[in-house]
Amino acid sequence: MNAFRALLLGVLAYGVFLVATAPASVAASRVAAATQGQVRLSEVTGTVWRGVTRVDVVSPGLVFTVDEVRWRFLPSRLFTGRLAFAVEARLASLRGRAEAARSPLAWHLRDLDVRGDASAITAILPLASAWQPAGAVAIDAQALSWDGTRATGSATIAWNDAMLALSQARPLGSWRAQATAEAAALEIAVATTKGPLRLSGTGTLPIPGRLAFSGEARAEPGRERELEPLLDLLGPRRADGARALELR
Template identity: 30%
Template sequence: MTFWMRRVRAALPWVLVGVLSSGATLIALLPAAWIAPMFAKATNGHINLADPSGSLWRGSATLMLAAGTDASGATVLPGRIEWQTAFWPLFTGRVRMQMRQTDAMPDAVRVDAQLRGATLSAGGIGVPAALLAGLGAPFNTLDLQGDVRLSWTDWRSFGSEAFGQLVITLNEMSSRVSRVKPLGSYRVVFQAEGAGATLDLSTTKGPLMLSGHGTLREGAVSFQGSASSAAEARENLAGLLNLLGRPNGPDSVALVFAR
């Protein structure tokens, strides 16, 4: 072995340490802004992380809802989403992250992801109904007011399959297109069952009564339900009912959606 080969062999471990250290440092310093475009792309521009700060490993951003790439009518949830990502599990092919929303989510949730699947721990978040207007039609037309609470069980995904339950509770809802205030309180249950899912809508109280059942199978979405009014609110709710669906009775309309 020549003198120079011995020198290269002796220096090689230190070169590798230097390369790995530099790479680890660069990864650790990745800015939070790096994840924002990826998040927007994954949700088709509907859910966005705006004004990101910090790093990919410890940072924060505001939650913004938009109709798509056009953010002119977007709405922003007060407070910030904060996250912390564990660094060393990345070397075993896992992503472990804790997330919380400062104003709307008192308890942090955990994300544990690897190549074969991901798990989101059970949690909940409360938001004002006005936030939904950022998603565009029909929410911006209805201009809903009230409180919306989302709660979910442990959510597990394996490739294109998902398992878990999401419950959306809408309390004391009202709309600018109706003089009846409040319209009522409602409950939506979304149940993910592997390759498909079901959605059930029910009314807990109120003069505007909504109900229905929907399914999601192989990318196809269908929903059938009805909206009706209590007798004492029939006249004042007639315009809203006509806006919601096709009449199928004296005081009710059909809620039908398929894609």
């Protein structure tokens, strides 16, 4: 082997070593810059290929912390043209995992699975602490994609055996929201699967943007008096006795 080839192989090997051992903290400044400071990584350990961090989200009207995020590089996905990582996260009582990937044209999220107690809502929305939400929360999505202008895929959010401190009815019900990507927005449909508090409605969440939702809340026949105080807090009474739910 001549000297030039040996030098070239040495430089290449050193470059591979640097990439393979690059500290995870390298990503912290890039994430902060890419999100204009709205997402910040702290307590970062490991490498860019396998590591752990804490994530702080600071955006207008929304401030919360994901206690722990772990990621692990999936080299086999390179054969499908994707740079992919197995990701696990913990936020209060919620535990989630998914496969996050980047292809030449889009971002992808596969096999999203989140489970936990509804009390974790207060970690994201502190004002909800007065309501003391409880019950089992589940979020599932088989495949979601975003190419910068258009989203594809769907996700399901379920709140089962829901309870709130403002009502003696235990449980209030089980509800399900189906979110389906349509171009640059998510179309959302809410329905009740069981329970005395019947919720339903539809909405649109632009990406990015604010949720616009229109629906109703009503009591199961025979439970009107028991649920009336809570229903009065949810929205104005309509002629048919249901409460209007409007978010703009």
